[in-house]
Every structure is written in structure tokens, then in C-alpha cells.
Amino acid sequence: MDTNMLFSIGLNLSSPWKVVKSEFRMLDDSKVRELHIWIDFDRGAKFMSSKGTVLSPHDTVDKEWRHLNFFEHPCYLHARVPRLKTDASSIEMAQVPWARSNSGFTMLFEAFAMALIEEETPVNSVAKTVKEYPNRIWTMFRHWVEKGKRNLNLSKVSRIGVDETSRRKGHSYITQFVDLDTRQTIFVCPGKDSDTFRKFSEWLMEHDSDPSMIEVVAMDMSNAFTSGCMTYFPHAHIVYDKFHLVQETNKRLDEVRKSEANEKKLLKGHRFTFLHLRKNLPEKKLQELDTLLLTYPSLGKAYGLKEGLVDILNAATSKAEGAWDDFLEWLDLAKQSALEPFKKLADTFKAHLFGIKTFFEQGQITNGVLESLNAKVQLAKRRARGYANVYNFMDVVYYINGGESFLYPLKST
Secondary structure (H helix, E strand, O other): OOHHHHHHHHOOOOOOEEEEEEEEEEOOOOOOEEEEEEEEEOOOOOEEOOOOOEEOOOEEEEEEEEEEEEOOEEEEEEEEEEEEEEEOOEEEEOOOOOOOOOOOEOHHHHHHHHHHHHOOOOHHHHHHHHOOOHHHHHHHHHHHHHHHHHHOOOOOOOEEEEEEEEOOOOOOEEEEEEEOOOOEEEEEEEOOOOHHHHHHHHHHHHOOOOHHHOOEEEEOOOHHHHHHHHHHOOOOEEEEOHHHHHHHHHHHHHHHHHHHHOOOHHHOOOHHHHHOOHHHOOHHHHHHHHHHHHHOHHHHHHHHHHHHHHHHHHHHHOOOOOHHHHHHHHHHHHHHOOOHHHHHHHHHHHHOHHHHHHHHHHOOOOOHHHHHHHHHHHHHHHHHOOOOOHHHHHHHHHHHHOHHHHOOOOOOO
8 A cells, every 4th residue: 555545545535536645844944844745636527516516627726734743743735626617707616525615724633623622721722732823723713613603503592591700810701691401601792781681682583592482590699680681581580599699698708707807817717618518518627617606606607697598598499398488587587687797698688589589489490500611611711811802712611611512523524
């Protein structure tokens, strides 16, 4: 078997395409060698146009594509690509089987780069790994993300979760909308104001859906989100789910801890001792917690309120009877406590009772899936050390959390 035939088999070429030449080149002033492979088509071959007609080449254009490395050597494919005259005034490039149109990479090379990004590798790091300019990798990445956006079918979306995250520490935010049933991100946009819901309603209509089909929206107690949902999704039930209720309660608990810790060094270094659930603490931490709660009664009262709320919310999730009444009693206890952060928390909860009650009625609707998706996004953000371009960050979110709509090529033909 000669070299040309071997490379033809390796590239999975079929008639009329075949490898006609290959050679190694030594780059000037370096020890790097490149493998260059030339592909050609059989004389008399015809090609399918985009209109479905089989045509003979009008002429050809020389093209080059970056391919996967051959062992440690960069590899490039060369071919004269036929141009087809589809009518008297139109000429188009024939499609080659190893690369998509208007790309300087083969499909296998793109698949490798996209697989690296899928593992939360920053795009700039991928560019270093494959020894390409970052802008070329970003251009390739955006192509597949845009294709994924176009392929989204949102016709059956009825329950969504909404949350915001920052692209860099202390910098501008994006808002992520997730289908709670498929557990996939379906829309991302800049900002965290009420207008994000207008943009989402337009996105739904662009993707074969109707905003009136949205039945439930799980979110935090942001006034902007609440206003946007009521304006653009007036038929949807707002749910302030237990994850955000516990999150708000933990913030108030931490305020109590900080007020105590200002004068008492014993509390320093124990932030997460209080924020973790009691059942999740190891034995040593549990003993330390019990000592601290006895030593600081105000903190003990705050911790008891937090643990009591968690128990009530878990009961609501399991549809236990009396959970709503227990929650109302909890509000009274928090309001009557001498703890200012918890008195304010009770007022906040009372101002949002309509959405909290929906959670108690529905039970199983939470933003837990969004929290897990956000964890993946935060990991990607930390590895990239933040994103200067908000639209690049949004595309990364789509790709990481968008599911099957955002698949990339896995083979060359």
C-alpha cells in the first residue's frame, strides 16, 4: 500500500476524491516539521450543487485547511476545489467532504477544538494547545454556537428558571433562562433587569413558541425579575423557590455572625460552619458548632431559625400537610426575634408571599438545576479568569449548558 492510498484511507476519502501527493516541510529557522497533503478529484468527475443538480466543474480554486496533527507534526490539506456554474450569472463552490464551507479547518480539527472547550478549557488556552490564533478558534466556536441557537426547538417549553451571573468579578451581568424539564439553557442575554424578560419573550416567538405557554417561572426575589415576568408573562405563576429562600436566610445568618465576630475572635474562620446544614457537618465541626451556639445565644437563635426554615421547606417539597401554616408561624417567630436581620427577612418574605406560596403549592419546582448549571459556568469563568467580551461569555454559557442542540462534528465525513 503506497503512502497516498494510506492517507486517503486515513482521511476517509471516497471517489472522486483521493490523495495525490504528500510531503514533510521543515519550517525556516526552526526544528518544526509540517505534513502537507494534496487532494485532487478524478478527471471527468461531477459534483452536486446546492440546488440539487449534478454539474461539471466550471473552474477550480486552490484551498488549504488545518488538519489534526500527524503525531507531533502540524498537518495541512490542500485541494483544488471545483466551482460550479449553477446558472448564467451564479457560480458557487462545491462542498468538500472533509470541511464545512468557509472554514480554514477540517471537521476533525474543529471537533477536537470543540471537545477541549466542552471540558471548560478556555478558548484562548485551546488556541495555545493547537497553536492557532485565538480569533480563528473564536470564529469557529461561534459558528457552532450560532448553529445551535438556530436549531433550538422551544415549542414545548412551559416551566423555566431564571438567574443572573457576572462575567467577571464585580463586572456586568448576564441572565440565563433554563428549561426546568430538559435541564438545559435556552436563552442568555446581557443585564439582569426586567427587560431581559422582553428579550426572552421575543426569543420564544423566534423559536416556534408562544410566551403564553409559559406556566411557571422560578426565580429569586429580585424586583426587576418580578416586574419583567408580570409584564411579559402575565399568565405564568411566579415561584420563589427554596434555594433562594435559604440563600436569603443564610445571608441574614451571616450578618448576625459578623456582628458577633467584630468583638469575638472565637467566631473567626467559622463562616461555613454556620452556613452548612447541621446534618452535613463532620463530627469535629459539629462539636465546635454546638460550643459556639451555646456561647453566643443570639447566633444560636439565628441558627435555629435557619434550620427551622430548611425543615419547613423540605416538608413543602415532600408535600407534607401543614407546611404552609408552619411557614407562617416561622415568619412570626422571625419578626418577634430580637435579631434585626431576621426581622427584615420576615418583611421581605411577607412582601413576596404570592410567589413563596406557589412554591408550597407546587412543591417540586425549584431552581436547583440552574444552580448546578451555574456552577459549571463559574468553573469555566474562573479558568478563563473572566471574560472581557460579554457576548463571548454568553456563547460559552450556551455551549456548556445548551444540551444536544449545541453538538459539534464528531467525524470528517
